[in-house]
Amino acid sequence: MASLSIDLSISWENHDEFQRLLKNVDETQKAYQKALQELFEFKSDIQVVSGVKKGDYKTHE
Known part of the structure; x- marks a missing residue:
């Protein structure tokens, strides 16, 4: 499985x-699950x- 790494710098503005x-991300993860x-x-x-003959058949599921 692929791995994702993100470096984030969080300031008050963002x-x-x-x-x-x-x-x-949380909503997407819930939808995926x-x-x-x-x-x-x-x-x-x-x-x-x-079947081979008419009326002689087998059912496969």
């Missing part, structure tokens, strides 16, 4: 912007039917 960025959870819980409704 403190609000930094807080906004941290909030965006939610998407991973939904992907983990995903169950496909697709079924594949195969």
Whole structure:
């Protein structure tokens, strides 16, 4: 997994912007975790039917 390193110098002038960025990072991380959870819980409704003769088939999930 890639690693990201950021050097920041925070002054009073950019403190609000930094807080906004941290909030965006937190929201993005929560959305990513939610998407991973939904992907983990995903169950496909697709079924594949195969057979050699008409009426003689097997269902594969």
